[in-house]
Amino acid sequence: MSCEDLSGFYELYALGVLDGAEYDELEEHLNRNCRTCMKEIIRAVQENATVLRSVPKLDPPAELRSRVLAGFGIETRPFWLRAAPWCVAGAALAVLLIGVASQQRQKTPDILNARAVQFLNAPGVRQFSFGGQGTAPHGSVLVSREKGVMLIVGNLPAAPAGKMYETWIIPRAGAPRPTGKLVVGEDGALVGLIAGPVDPEHIKAVAVSLEPAAASPVTPTLVVFAAATE
Amino acid sequence: MQSDNEEKLIEQLKRRDTQAMAAMYDRFKRLVFSVIFQSVRDQAIAEDLTQETFWRVWNRIQSFDAAKGKLEPWIATIARNRAVDYLRSSRNAPQYSLETIEANARFFSVESPAKQLETERLVSRALSSLSPAQREVIELTHFQGFTQTEIAEYLKRPLGTIKGTIRSALKVLRESMQAESA
Numbered sequence: 001m002s003c004e005d006l007s008g009f010y011e012l013y014a015l016g017v018l019d020g021a022e023y024d025e026l027e028e029h030l031n032r033n034c035r036t037c038m039k040e041i042i043r044a045v046q047e048n049a050t051v052l053r054s055v056p057k058l059d060p061p062a063e064l065r066s067r068v069l070a071g072f073g074i075e076t077r078p079f080w081l082r083a084a085p086w087c088v089a090g091a092a093l094a095v096l097l098i099g100v101a102s103q104q105r106q107k108t109p110d111i112l113n114a115r116a117v118q119f120l121n122a123p124g125v126r127q128f129s130f131g132g133q134g135t136a137p138h139g140s141v142l143v144s145r146e147k148g149v150m151l152i153v154g155n156l157p158a159a160p161a162g163k164m165y166e167t168w169i170i171p172r173a174g175a176p177r178p179t180g181k182l183v184v185g186e187d188g189a190l191v192g193l194i195a196g197p198v199d200p201e202h203i204k205a206v207a208v209s210l211e212p213a214a215a216s217p218v219t220p221t222l223v224v225f226a227a228a229t230e
Numbered sequence: 231m232q233s234d235n236e237e238k239l240i241e242q243l244k245r246r247d248t249q250a251m252a253a254m255y256d257r258f259k260r261l262v263f264s265v266i267f268q269s270v271r272d273q274a275i276a277e278d279l280t281q282e283t284f285w286r287v288w289n290r291i292q293s294f295d296a297a298k299g300k301l302e303p304w305i306a307t308i309a310r311n312r313a314v315d316y317l318r319s320s321r322n323a324p325q326y327s328l329e330t331i332e333a334n335a336r337f338f339s340v341e342s343p344a345k346q347l348e349t350e351r352l353v354s355r356a357l358s359s360l361s362p363a364q365r366e367v368i369e370l371t372h373f374q375g376f377t378q379t380e381i382a383e384y385l386k387r388p389l390g391t392i393k394g395t396i397r398s399a400l401k402v403l404r405e406s407m408q409a410e411s412a
Binding site: 008009011012015016017018019020022045046047048049050051052053054055056057058059060061064065067068069071072073074 | 248249251252255256259260261262263264265267268273276277280281284285288302303304306307309310314349350351353354357368371372375376377378379389393396397400401403404407
């Protein structure tokens with residue numbers, strides 16, 4: 001299918017409801033970094049949100065305000081705080097992507113986000129955040145049994161002259177395995193470490209080290225950060 | 231405590247100022263509740279999911295970049311996804327990750343309130359102009375989280391027919407928004 005053939009399906013993909021042959025075709029376009037499709041997906045996300053905002057507005061019941069704010073300790077002790085740990089677990093990637101993109105404000109976020117959309121549409125993908133705010137590198141590792149491992153990182157300064165960032169898989173057993181140079185391009189710091197399939201249970205962490213540009217490292221020289229995946 | 235503007239509100243929330251949640255709730259309660267109610271059509275469930283949506287917003291606000299986009303589309307997307315999560319789990323449908331949809335929703339251009347209202351008005355008009363069959367599939371995809379295949383099974387119509395209906399409905403909506411931005 002051409003991009004034109006897929007033009008009716010970007011919104012569904014962005015909503016997470018595309019399936020069948022069109023899903024496979026769109027995935028194929030994204031796998032070959034089709035810029036048209038990547039841009040269209042971002043457009044579709046935005047247009048979907050406009051549709052959501054156009055719903056007829058209803059006022060919630062007045063008593064809901066105290067219920068909601070009680071959860072933040074404003075009026076009563078939070079009673080459902082402990083009952084919603086999934087909220088905390090689910091927050092990581094959205095926060096991360098926003099953080100990464102903020103580091104790339106002058107650059108187009110399309111590819112970074114479209115690739116992440118594609119990766120996250122894979123079944124059973126797991127995400128692990130690392131780092132925090134401030135000047136330290138921070139980001140997320142996405143692990144998919146089917147698609148492999150993707151690292152998204154922000155706040156990573158340019159490598160010094162003569163050096164490059166190298167990515168590593170740290171297995172549960174055995175020595176760290178170099179998996180390629182970290183690509184910090186116009187579209188953000190993003191690298192597919194391993195094309196799937198992988199066994200997530202065998203991966204303990206993903207690390208980035210600083211290495212001499214001309215060398216092919218066997219062990220990490222200077223570890224910049226490591227992100228646990230367990 | 232009232233925040234004078236969105237940027238200030240975001241900063242307060244990033245400082246983990248829980249009092250700012252009152253301002254956040256007052257500003258977005260109608261939007262969140264309305265989007266969720268449109269999906270679940272049950273007041274009690276909509277209230278629960280509204281509560282959970284504000285908690286999600288609180289958890290995810292830390293890296294929100296006010297210069298990059300507006301809160302409203304992002305929060306609307308979070309509300310929709312929470313409702314769709316609920317509906318999918320209720321009908322034992324496959325679960326999909328919706329996190330990046332929320333992350334991407336921040337890329338809305340920072341348009342003026344007047345232009346934003348105009349866009350919403352045009353979209354509302356475009357939605358009204360859809361045929362009943364087109365409106366039905368938009369409802370099922372955008373608010374219920376149905377895939378094309380699930381819609382065909384649910385409505386007992388050929389998959390090809392459903393695909394055609396979705397395609398034509400989305401074209402109408404797309405053109406209404408592109409006309410506004412042109």
